[in-house]
Amino acid sequence: MKKLSILVSGKGTNMKHIIESISNGKLSKVKIDTVISDRSCKAIQYASKENITTFSLKKTKKIILSKEIDNIFIKKIPDIIVLCGFLSILDSEFCDKWYGKIINIHPSLLPKYGGKGMYGMRVHQKVINNKEKISGATVHYVTKNIDSGNIILKKSCNLSSKETPISLSKKISIIEKEILIQYLNNI
Numbered sequence: 001m002k003k004l005s006i007l008v009s010g011k012g013t014n015m016k017h018i019i020e021s022i023s024n025g026k027l028s029k030v031k032i033d034t035v036i037s038d039r040s041c042k043a044i045q046y047a048s049k050e051n052i053t054t055f056s057l058k059k060t061k062k063i064i065l066s067k068e069i070d071n072i073f074i075k076k077i078p079d080i081i082v083l084c085g086f087l088s089i090l091d092s093e094f095c096d097k098w099y100g101k102i103i104n105i106h107p108s109l110l111p112k113y114g115g116k117g118m119y120g121m122r123v124h125q126k127v128i129n130n131k132e133k134i135s136g137a138t139v140h141y142v143t144k145n146i147d148s149g150n151i152i153l154k155k156s157c158n159l160s161s162k163e164t165p166i167s168l169s170k171k172i173s174i175i176e177k178e179i180l181i182q183y184l185n186n187i
């Protein structure tokens with residue numbers, strides 16, 4: 001059974017899907033050991049109510065935040081670290097130390113539409129502004145360079161002529177959950 005640590009910053013939609021998938025048996029090889037946030041957020045409240053060990057940290061310089069997270073991992077060593085809507089950039093030393101065990105789910109077909117400033121609805125707005133015909137989601141290894149780590153899995157979807165950022169985010173949210181569970185079931 002692999003021990004999972006999930007890093008969050010927001011609502012925790014993908015984290016909730018992992019929790020639900022474990023409880024309904026769709027995800028059988030992992031157990032959530034910790035949920036860590038870089039701010040107060042709905043995701044940490046939800047995880048706490050699920051009796052998962054949580055750490056609600058504060059948004060601060062990446063070197064300090066990364067060290068705080070690493071200090072948690074010294075005591076509770078995870079097998080896999082999953083960034084689920086985590087919005088702080090992690091320090092290069094932290095990324096090097098945990099390389100190969102830390103993955104991110106990004107709401108675009110990387111390498112397009114990744115990097116600093118590319119998160120949440122901003123991604124979908126830019127895709128639509130650029131009149132893209134397809135978009136999707138990507139699971140990739142986390143490295144010091146944002147959204148530039150080796151791609152593990154990605155899946156695309158078509159954009160309709162009337163696509164909006166909200167309609168696209170709903171399509172991609174479904175894809176994110178699919179490929180995240182696909183990855184976690186094959187580790």
Ligand SMILES: Nc1nc2c(c(=O)[nH]1)N[C@@H](CN(C=O)c1ccc(C(=O)N[C@@H](CCC(=O)O)C(=O)O)cc1)CN2
Nearest residue numbers: 087088089090106115116117118119143144145146147
């Ligand atoms: N070292 C790395 N850190 C992080 C990575 C990574 O690949 N390497 N992935 C991101 C996740 N992410 C997209 O998938 C992402 C998250 C946040 C940002 C961003 O621009 N953040 C803002 C701050 C936003 C906030 O705190 O509200 C910023 O840094 O100015 C870009 C991409 C997670 N970390």
Ligand SMILES: NCC(=O)N[C@@H]1O[C@H](COP(=O)([O-])[O-])[C@@H](O)[C@H]1O
Nearest residue numbers: 010011012013014084085107119120
């Ligand atoms: N670059 C990372 C990124 O943009 N992640 C995006 O944040 C959304 C909301 O997460 P949340 O439900 O945990 O708030 C996630 O669905 C994902 O697309």
